[in-house]
Amino acid sequence: MKEEREAESIDVRNPSTFVSHLPIHQDGSCNGLQHYAALGRDRQGGSEVNLLPSPFPADVYSSVAKRVEKKRLEDEKSNDPNVKELAVALRTALPDSVPRKVIKQTVMTTVYGVTMYGATQQIKRQLKALEIDNEQLGRFAAYLAHKTFASLHDAFTSSMQLKDWFRCCARSIVSLMRPVEWETPLGLPVMQPYLKLQKKHNKLCLLPVMMKQVNAFPPNFVHSLDSTHMMLTSLHCHRLGITFAAVHDCYWTHACHVDRMNVLCREQFIHLHKQPLVQQCAKVAIYSSNSNFHLS
Incomplete structure (x- = not known):
């Protein structure tokens, strides 16, 4: 039937x-x-993910893979014999440049809190699919995970600093035994549910779990913005009679409405980020923890 259509x-x-x-x-x-x-x-980071005008679409995964390969080539000339040996061994195992698909999942999940261990496991699976020698998988994966993180910090310097700042805000709030809370731009209240029951003064109290609260705040905050952007796009499509559906960051509509939806999607992203979201986050953190958070 599909083929006939x-x-x-x-x-x-x-x-x-x-x-x-x-x-x-x-x-x-x-x-x-x-x-x-x-x-x-x-x-700089915006240009890597198509936020700035460009004659050709940017591909952040290929860009990061090139940065990783550049760092590997530099390590081939390292004065440290161990570093040099590892870089050369990786070149033997992967004669061409570091493949895009090897680091793609790690790049995608970095903003959602993937750890160095998690990134190493992701890359290890990709290398295994390329039939890299099992004895070399662990050290090659750890090396590439480290280089991928470093490359992301090079390409998204301000963004990664902001991620660290979000963690700092969360840590100060949780240090006062409060869970991290905020309100999305659409007015939805959010409270992170990472709590544990603990007996205090002969009473059972729900107390925040420090590491889970801190590690989860940056990705959860970004998820809340992503869902806000989707909701804004959906509401404006509905107002114009455009059929809209979505799965995560993938938006769907009929062929006749694609161009209009693309414009609405971009307009609502701009509208969302014209708001002082970081400053509002700082105000919430200051109110919750009685601390000062300087935005440099």
Whole structure:
């Protein structure tokens, strides 16, 4: 049936008269990094994830892979024999440049709190799929995970500093035995549910779990902005009679409405990030912890 409809669409003389019910997908360019770049007014990082005008679409995964390969080439000339040996051994195992797919998942999940251990496991799975020697998998994966993190900090300097600042805010709040709370730009109250029951003064109290609260705040805050952007786009599509559906950062509509939805999506992203979101976050942190958080 699907093949018959595709054949009909190709044979029709005037494509604009062909009735299509298939949703057309418009996927984000690593949305987490887009939000970080916009929050931190990070021009360099923004250019990597298509926030700035460009004659060609940017591919952040290929860009980071090139940075990783550059660092590996530099290590081949290192004065440290161990570093040099590892870089050369990796070159033997991967004669071409570091493949994009090897580091893609790590780049995607960095903004959502992936640890060095988690990144190493992700890359290890990719290297295993490339049939790299099992005895070398562990050290190659750890090396590439470290280089991927370093490359992301090079490409998204302001964004990564902002991520660290979010963690600092969360740590100060939780140190006063309070869970991290905030309100999304649409007015939805959010409280992180990472709590534990503890007996205090003969009473059972719900107390925040420090590490979970701190580590979860940056990704949860960005998720809340991502969902706000989706909701704003959905509301404006509904107002204009445009059918809208979405899965995470992938927006769908009918073929006839794709161009209009693309404009709405960008307009609502700009509208969202014109608000002083970081400053509002600082005010919440100051109110919750009675501390000062300087934005440099």
